[in-house]
Amino acid sequence: MLRILKFVLLLNMIQNLWNVDWLNRFLESMWPYLDKAICRTAKEIAKPIIAENIPKYKIDSVEFETFTLGSLPPTFQGIKVHITAEKELIVEPSLKWAGNPNVTVLVKAFGLKASIQVVDLQIFASPRITLKPLVPSFPCFAKILVSLMEKPHVDFGLKLIGADLMAIPGLYRFVQETIKNQVANMYMWPRRLEVPIMDPSKAEKRPVGILYVKVVRAHSLRRKDILGKSDPYVKLRLTEEKLPSKKTTVKHANLNPEWNEEFKLVVKDPETQALELIVYDWEQVGKHEKMGMNVIQLNELTPGEPKSLTLDLLKTMDPSDVQNGKSRGQIVLEVTYKPFREADLPKVISMDVVQEAPLGTPAGGGLLVVIVHEAQDLEGKHHTNPYVRIMFRGEEKKTKHRKKSRDPRWEEEFQFVCEEPPIHDKMHVEVLSRPPSIGIHSKESLGYVTISLADVVSNRRINEKYHLIDSKHGLIQIELQWRTYNVS
DSSP states (O other): OHHHHHHHHHHHHHHTTTOOHHHHHHHHHHHHHHHHHHHHHHHHHHHHHHHHHTTTTTOOEEEEEEEEOOSOOOEEEEEEEEEOSSSOEEEEEEEEEEOOOEEEEEEEETTEEEEEEEEEEEEEEOEEEEEEEEOSSTTSEEEEEEEESSOOEEEEEEEETTEEGGGSTTHHHHHHHHHHHHHHHHHBTTOOEEEEOSOHHHHTOOOOEEEEEEEEEEESOOOOSTTSOOOEEEEEEETTOOSOOEEOOOOTTOSSOEEEEEEEEEESOTTTOEEEEEEEEOOSSSOOEEEEEEEEEGGGSOTTOOEEEEEEOBSOSOTTOGGGGSOOOEEEEEEEEEEOOGGGSOOOOOTTSOOOOOTTSOTTOEEEEEEEEEEESOOOSSOOOEEEEEEETTEEEEOOOOTTOSSOEEEEEEEEEESSOOTTOEEEEEEEEOOOSSSSOOOEEEEEEEEESHHHHHHSEEEEEEEOBTOSSOEEEEEEEEEOOOOO
16 A cells, blocks of 8 residues: 555656656645744754853843744755665755745844844755655654755845844854854754654544444432523543534433434544543533533443443443532443444545445445645634634534634644435634633624535545635635545
């Protein structure tokens, strides 16, 4: 599989050797990750260097006020590709970068403060970029390792409250050579900068089955409200997954609620994963209170065999917690784990091919995968702490919220198991702003879009930026995949 993946990547690169636009576009999409990783690494490296040198010049402190490499990524001018016997791909490009960084340093000395800003940055370099290990999940590698094959050419300016420091005779050449040597010492081959993209152990895992869960009822729940009632609902999720929890409906003023609601969860590792269940008391204002919890280890289920369970609700999952001895009620479930046959599992996925859904998906159906990438130019009336809510066939999923961000990036994936292709369905995607914990304002809508899924079923994959309705300039990037099993 990895040999095929290497061949696909290599073929793409060879075909585009004289036209590297595709690679520059890929770098543009990865730039936010690289920006954060490089800035974080640079700060960590700079701290001991600054601490060692400021006493020599009687400087009190040197602090970074702002540190970002800006929105303009480097561009590839040419490229060489090497295939090795390892699970890796080595790329040696010629890079040019005329960036728009926002790097401001605050220097305190002799009772005075001065802010120094980096401007007009240009870099020419020939790095060695290693993508490893290659994995069967997009973007097909888990880490980026960067080393320099020769000293880079660096050109920039420094400004102090509007004055050009580089105009001081001799200072420009001294600073430039110092930076060149310092960067070369840190990253000249075989030294390297390591940028993690994903956990390789998790990236190797593929869906191996579906867990069918029916939340039947609960009984003898504890009273939580002043009037002696509770408004219970259940959240359930598989451990080792970053996907949002699934929820039942709320049963108001009921200590013995009946739901009879069914859920499907995609399983990746039945030996280590568990089904986590938490019963909450819904509150119209304030935080919802936990009423009890329990877990079901998937390795205790017999594959393909339905199982009815009645579980005691516990305070915590700590077996030594004495509070677990108090009665909190019980929850009744019906669970069935249906694994896929090994012969039906998808064997390979490339950057341009959508993975197949295994045979265990419903006959004639499939997996609808929704990846919320990012949004741009969001603006709330009172606050902008955005998160995304997805509504599909009565099921709701939400991303995490991002504090004070008009250009948030989520990169969160959600999956819907469909009994039949959603040819006539539409998906409602809304960007909302979560209010601050302290304040009088409620949540706000930052815009929405309704996406017809007919094109997704016919094309199998769509990755588009949509203009948000009821937003001046807001955009959201959503990737949709329709994965089915090919029975031919």
